[in-house]
Amino acid sequence: MNDTPKMLNDFLKYYSTVLRYMDDYISEPISQFHLTFDAFLIMHEIGTSSKPLLLMDIAASHHVSRSAISRQISILLKYDYVYQVANPADRRQKSLLLTEKGQDIDRQLIAAIQDVFDSWVNKLGSQRVEGMLDFFNDFTKQVIQVSAQNS
Template identity: 45%
Template sequence: MVEQEQPLLDAFIDVYMSSLKYLDEFISEPAQAFHLSFEQYLILREITQNDQVTLMDIASKRQVTRSAISRQIKVLLKAGYLQQQPDENDRRRLYLLVTPTGAKAERAIRQRINQRFQGWLDVYGDQRAHEILDFIRDFSQVTQMKK
């Protein structure tokens, strides 16, 4: 590394230590009141918005293993937010359905998330929010290419 780049690296480390590592906590907070992680909320949201969703559908869409999604879904089932219904034509295939309790939780969490997001827009404005989003997408693409 060129020595003149060290202050830039130090600045990135400082920002990470003082801000970015807390971003996950900030994003996850609305779901915590319902004893869910943000990832579990996103699964609940996916099932709320779509019919005939299976565990494999979610795993494929998120590009993760079946077991990773299964662990998340177990929490949602245990909390009473989801239930499983066998396919009439293939009893081995289980559809995930949102319970009334799950639908209520999803709505409440979504409202909290929307309020937080609106707060971000109030601070940064629409244009800056799009610039931040574009940067994150670019960063993600470059990172994925290097794997």
């Protein structure tokens, strides 16, 4: 017997509840600082990078256009969370770095998100959460990256 219709129905049900729940609990502290989740991820990536990042580096790592990243960067610039430094050899290239304010907010948000994540690990157990993360990793490699390569 083919379980695909049941799996699809279950997926749709869980997608609308679980992912919305996860998004709400993660986005709530982020929205206090006028950020979207995507803008926060970019800010965190800039702050944790071992080298200054260019807009095109971020666009490539997120599999989106430079203009999509540019819109998020403009929010980070507006609230003084990041600043740009022009490359002396090519002034069109601008590295992105976190301001002290951006570093402080990143630390606050990571701590808040860590608390939420820890509560999920406590309720579900680390083995189940690791299984979920393994699934997300497989999904990224086998579906998202393959789809990006084919487009």
